[in-house]
Amino acid sequence: MLETSARLLRLLSLLQTARDRTGPELAERLNVSTRTVRNDIDRLRNLGYPVHGTRGAVGGYRLGAGAALPPLLLDDEEAVAVAVGLRTAAGGSVAGIEETSLRALAKLEQVLPARLRRRVAALGAYTVRVPHDEPGPTVDTDILSLLSSACRDRERLRFDYARHDGTTGRREVEPYRLVTWGRRWYLVAFDPQRDDWRTFRVDRITPRTPTGPRFTPRKPPEDVVDRVRRGVSSAAWRHRARILVHAPAEVVTARINPAVGTVEPVDSARCLLHTGADRLETIAVWLGLLDADLTVEDPPELRALLRTLGERYLRAAG
Secondary structure (H helix, E strand, C coil): CCCHHHHHHHHHHHHCCCCCECHHHHHHHHCCCHHHHHHHHHHHHHCCCCEEEECCCCCEEEECCCCCCCCCCCCHHHHHHHHHHHHHHHCCCEECCHHHHHHHHHHHHHHCCHHHHHHHHHHHHCCCCCCCCCCCCCEEHHHHHHHHHHHHHCECEEEEEECCCCCEEEEEEEEEEEEEECCEEEEEEEECCCCEEEEEEHHHEEEECCCCCECCCCCCCCCHHHHHHHHHHHHHCCEEEEEEECCCHHHHHHHCCCCCEEEEECCCCCEEEEEEECCHHHHHHHHHHCCCCEEEEECHHHHHHHHHHHHHHHHHCC
């Protein structure tokens, strides 16, 4: 039989799951009587843990939310997962949590058993983060909390939005989801003034409080994820291209990632690929992966690049 202090810790760990635990179930797991379980529940309550109990055939105990954060008991895999998450968050795209994440990670590593501390230390020492070509924008945690709360409560959002050209405009939308894409955060929302779905970069949003009235949820378009991916990619393109591909639209669609571009059928044997990238060389690589004959309609610079690459490949082939 476990000693009282060890038994209380074990009981607390069982109560931290996301479901109710019955008295007989807890007694069996702890190898004690149901009366001892009730006494231990009272001890936890006296220590400030909000243990809720329900009566009846399906009754049981569950640890509720309290005024203060109680100590958490994590198993080995949970502790490692939290440590990895904190280390990742320390170098993420959310402003204001880097130092907090490092402090929490230091506290966690201090109390980890030696076997787990070695695993976490190995992950930190032998993991190399690939730097981005350019630093991504950061977003404020308060803004993320405000946007997510508006999505949850179905409240209209009013904000000033900085456009690509540097101008600012007032928007009022019905928020739906927050989406992360690389190091950027996006808000997917319905714009009643434009009667269509729109995607906004969170780092360009300056919220106006309070939020607006509640709205009736709409059914989002079935292809909302692909629309976001295409919209996010095309917004960042430095070069755009229009390619006539001599293959059916469904074949080309199956060969590309939706972020590469959009496919528009011309006839049963041809289609137009609208694509783009930061570099023309990247577009040339994508075109080579299509494994189909094609004609570059625009831009002329891409045609010139393909001629240069073609001559280079011929020389390489002898």
